[in-house]
Amino acid sequence: MITMDHIIREGDTVLREVADVVSLPPSEEEKSILKDMLQFLKNSQDEQIAKEYNLRAGVGLAAPQINVSKRMLAVHFEDFNGKQYSHALFNPKIVSHSVEKTYLSTGEGCLSVDREVPGYVPRYARITVKGIGLDGYEVKLRLKGFAAIVFQHEIDHLNGIMFYDHINKVNPFQEPENATPAD
Ligand code: 4LI
Ligand code: NI
Numbered sequence: 613m614i615t616m617d618h619i620i621r622e623g624d625t626v627l628r629e630v631a632d633v634v635s636l637p638p639s640e641e642e643k644s645i646l647k648d649m650l651q652f653l654k655n656s657q658d659e660q661i662a663k664e665y666n667l668r669a670g671v672g673l674a675a676p677q678i679n680v681s682k683r684m685l686a687v688h689f690e691d692f693n694g695k696q697y698s699h700a701l702f703n704p705k706i707v708s709h710s711v712e713k714t715y716l717s718t719g720e721g722c723l724s725v726d727r728e729v730p731g732y733v734p735r736y737a738r739i740t741v742k743g744i745g746l747d748g749y750e751v752k753l754r755l756k757g758f759a760a761i762v763f764q765h766e767i768d769h770l771n772g773i774m775f776y777d778h779i780n781k782v783n784p785f786q787e788p789e790n791a792t793p794a795d
Contacts, residue, residue: 614652615665618678622725628772631674631681634702636744642702643746646684649673650700653688670723672762674769677724685766691758692795701743701751704767709736713791714757720765720775729776731784734791735761757794 620626634642656667671689675682686700714737719730738756741763745751755763765775780786 734788
């Protein structure tokens, strides 16, 4: 079971590496790790389990955050319209995105960052993501709003990018060009 003890925190170089492509088909071990990542997110959102194991709630997790430098991510959440997203993907890739941007007016948090970093994180408002699911089939997702933000945050981890890299250094709450808030 993945717990907070397994979560790599900012400052560790693994979070700044470009993660390796997973050669297909994924090994049983890679599938097992990815399943555990999705289960961690579910556990972290279960009040009783989270309390028992001291888990911080998250909606997305990328493999480098558990010290595995491979292109794997899991997400588990409901968007602001109540639509459910639960995905575990190998080699996820943004294949297209909007010109328009969006951001969370509340800012972003990250399980690897034990502090609040204030500011708007500009994200594409709409993206299309392709990847390979645990069953081996290709998945194609059209995402907008909060869902698009979560996937971009996690795919950034696979490229060694942290959310605060995107925050305007002069004015953290500078409204990004061409953007409307997601929330
Ligand atoms: C408890 C139980 C307010 C502040 C609102 C909490 C179940 C922030 C938002 C949760 C903020 C659940 C989240 C992310 C933000 C803030 C992530 C609470 C867990 C909201 C997820 C990856 C950015 C994702 C919306 C500094 C750990 N998650 N809130 N950002 N939730 N959660 N991110 N922003 N201000 N981070 O963090 O999983 S993309 Cl589900
Ligand atoms: Ni993160």
